[in-house]
Amino acid sequence: MRFGTRLSERWFNAVLWLVAFAFAGFLIGLGSLVVGDLPQVEHRYTLEQFLDRDRAKVSADALKQVRQQQDDNRRASEQAQLALDAARSATEAARETFANWLKTRDATQRVDQDPGLIARTDRLDALKAAERAIEERLEGLARSGLDLSEREIPVRSASADLYAAAQQRLDAAERGQELRVFGYRLALTLPLLVIAGWLLLKRRQTRNWPFIWGFALAAAFAFFVELVPYLPSYGGYVQYGVGVIATLILGRAAISALQAYTERQKAAELRPDEERRTEIATDQALQRLAKKVCPGCERPVDLANPDANVCPHCGIGLFEHCPACEHRKSTFERFCYACGQTSAVQPTPA
Structure with a gap:
């Protein structure tokens, strides 16, 4: 959803x-x-x-x-x-x-x-x-x-x-x-x-x-x-050869993508919390929270713990208290569920 x-x-x-x-x-x-x-x-x-x-x-x-x-x-x-x-x-x-x-x-x-x-x-x-x-x-x-x-x-x-x-x-x-x-x-x-x-x-x-x-x-x-x-057939050499080449290309692309993603995540974790939260789309963040993973680093977090307001892995803020009514809300939600107050930091819209 x-x-x-x-x-x-x-x-x-x-x-x-x-x-x-x-x-x-x-x-x-x-x-x-x-x-x-x-x-x-x-x-x-x-x-x-x-x-x-x-x-x-x-x-x-x-x-x-x-x-x-x-x-x-x-x-x-x-x-x-x-x-x-x-x-x-x-x-x-x-x-x-x-x-x-x-x-x-x-x-x-x-x-x-x-x-x-x-x-x-x-x-x-x-x-x-x-x-x-x-x-x-x-x-x-x-x-x-x-x-x-x-x-x-x-x-x-x-x-x-x-x-x-x-x-x-x-x-x-x-x-x-x-x-x-x-x-x-x-x-x-x-x-x-x-x-x-x-x-x-x-x-x-x-x-x-x-x-x-x-x-x-x-x-x-x-x-x-x-x-x-x-595909021309010469005892299977062409088919298997094409398979090897395609696997090498796709595997290399996957390895490069994984390394680039890891580097981006490491660089993102060094940036300020508010800046990182503003770059994550609201829908994307809420989807990841629904899966019980951090919207920033995508590692598992214990959302059932009422004191878990910050990701223990990357330090991004997950929950905060509304400045108007002190209700606990997600830092990625634009408005407070309880009073409708707008958050001080506006996340990126979906």
């Missing part, structure tokens, strides 16, 4: 903060669209752009020819296998017929069937020879298939080497493009962050402070949130 601030002022400040956040939200939305669309300023690369077209065409034609021959060899092998199966079936049927005929001949003992025996034997031999010819044809096709497979290996390897080299060039080009697009994004967001920092340092107390804070929030969001997913 802020003491001494008018209720209407608090409501107006709340509305102005809503304006600041709304302004920041619209700027963040606009910035995200701009940052997301920046890659469109670069054309997209394809693998074919980095491929040696002449060598790739020769390799593709050779590979296509080998594979066409492999397909022809495969179809011929399938047809020969079907023919072999049919020949084996015919041979098996002829063999069964010959076996039945032999049984009949043995049963009748007909001598006139000897020419038939020779003819049937010749037929079985012819079927077996046809079957063997098909087998030899299949063996030849298998050797041809093996030769084609061996021919395919170097052709396929050469084609793979061409595409691998093209992929390497494509990756290098995309990395360069990624760095350029990141440079575009950085060139857009970093100046906004610098401008926002300058505005906060120089203009944050002006009447247009909601727009300044909104712009600063949007610039910080664009730089620290929207830019992070687009």
Whole structure:
């Protein structure tokens, strides 16, 4: 709670903060669209752009020819296998017929069937020879298939080497493009962050402070949130390197701020009590007293003790008695609660 601030002022400040956040939200939305669309300023690369077209065409034609021959060899092998199966079936049927005929001949003992025996034997031999010819044809096709497979290996390897080299060039080009697009994004967001920092340092107390804070929030969001997913990745070195640099900068700034604050506090504690009290805003002083800390040095004080009128750490006056009614009041309050008498020393207004 802020003491001494008018209720209407608090409501107006709340509305102005809503304006600041709304302004920041619209700027963040606009910035995200701009940052997301920046890659469109670069054309997209394809693998074919980095491929040696002449060598790739020769390799593709050779590979296509080998594979066409492999397909022809495969179809011929399938047809020969079907023919072999049919020949084996015919041979098996002829063999069964010959076996039945032999049984009949043995049963009748007909001598006139000897020419038939020779003819049937010749037929079985012819079927077996046809079957063997098909087998030899299949063996030849298998050797041809093996030769084609061996021919395919170097052709396929050469084609793979061409595409691998093209992929390497494509990756290098995309990395360069990624760095350029990141440079575009950085060139857009970093100046906004610098401008926002300058505005906060120089203009944050002006009447247009909601727009300044909104712009600063949007610039910080664009730089620290929207830019992070687009950081180039080299095994995490860039991310961790940026983190180390940012930590060093922020840590150094925090250490310097802490040392400056400590020095200011030490210098302030050496100055007269009344001079110090006049430089502390009333609202700020009352807020710190509500937290049971000294408004001057911000160290804890025992405010419940009725005799604790002075900070035991820095010596600044915390409470005094009203010169008109002797009522105990804060030295930072302008008027006495009991009688309304104005204090002799006027604190700085909020």
